[in-house]
Amino acid sequence: MAESPPDLLSVGFRDVDTTAPGKILRCLDALQAMTAGRAYKARAQAALGLEPGSSVLDVACGLGDDVGRIQAGGARAVGVDLSRTLIAAAQQRHAGTGCAFQVADAAALPFADGSFAAVRIDRALQHIAGPGKVVGEMARVCRSGGVVLCAEPDWGTFLLGGSHSPLSERIQHDWIRTFQNPWIGRELPSLLSMAGVVELQREALWLPTHGFAESDLLFEIDANARKLAAEHPEALAWLEAYRRSEAYAGVLMLICWGRKL
Template sequence: MVGLTAATAAPDQIAYMDAAASTAVGMDYKQRFVASLDAGPGQTVLDVGCGPGTDLARLADAVGGEGSVIGVDREPRMLEEARRRMADRPNVELLLGDLLDLPIPDDGVDRARTDRVLQHVADPARAVEEVRRVLRPGGLFGMAEPDWDTLAVADQDLDTSRRFARFVAGRVRNPTIGRELVRLCVRAGFRIRSVEPVAVLFRDFATANEILGLRRNSARAVQAGAMSESDAGPWLQRLERGPVVAGFMFYLIIAES
């Protein structure tokens, strides 16, 4: 069947993150996300799970030469790439560390952010508490997280689309984290400043396939017995011919310590 012979291996993580950030919706929400964090000259901003440095330059511009940006990631490969990209940014510091045990002193930063990180951590509630520990009183914590439980792919075969969506959501450690952020923040002692829902929508097969892994994840679902090959093959063929309507809900949250 067309599409089911594709490799099921995950794409290169850095390439995938760059691709997601370069989509129209990715560029739009990232710009609004940084703006809503309201970082200013002289402040210290913490980017938790900074990855390959996708957003560090924008944050460094916001705080200026008198401010500082600290990027923390648990993956040495990510930090190596971030150091390469930030080589000409003296106000950016990169540290190896984990969200559940940040290498930052109490009340050490004015702003903190996570972008598609909390969906993967073992204990999101503890992670939110750890960020509150390092934020100064009145500091802001920005979170951008998806709600994979809202994933939908339009097709005449509604059952197969639902099977695909459930399979993808089931592969994420915290698939509904987007809708849970407000509760976790209030429990940790934050005050909620804003909650902004973002509809992530893909209208072309190439982008939907790259970000949602239509071929890759349907092949995995067939292997796992979550979808049948006789259904998944025609489903993919129809999507490849178009039109495509596929997407999910994404949440941008700003909380104050």
């Protein structure tokens, strides 16, 4: 299969600082604004079972909105991300709230063993090579008895709305294959278990989009159809029909968490 262009979100999130940030920022904000986006994030935050003053680390925090919500709930929240651009934006957005942000690679967290009462990651393992190393690092910096939580989509559950055809199946398939780890959602329990996290709990929440603008912003329907059009020109007609239709899509978000031994 041809190399995927880096301006696809599914590729750009691997290294945001080498990507034009506009689409990345719009995608992150769009998800935070969606009812279903807020619902799975609220569930993931509740699962942390935080007490006032607990120290929490959000790994690959992006624009830091989860860090802001956790801090507003009375915990002491720290966010790290590989991207200088996103950390600078998070610092600006959450200035004066007490949230702390720093640039760091999820695979080499700059914290001592057992530093946090809870450690979370949200929609980032799908983009990172070696997710087992990252979950191992999350468990290392979590104190014994603390909560380690991962929330990730599983792209094997991706649904591109409308009538099925070989072309729509191909567009769906090609999009899935642009992710570093498309099947990460189903792997979360084993990754956490291998990192020494026990008493695992799992939940799955559906993340639907409605209408072309929202579906395209999150799932890059236009870019994926146009990419395929080089080989199959009829993909452009499919795109126009999808644009004029109900144009919905969705993916299952898997949340898995437990206690560090």
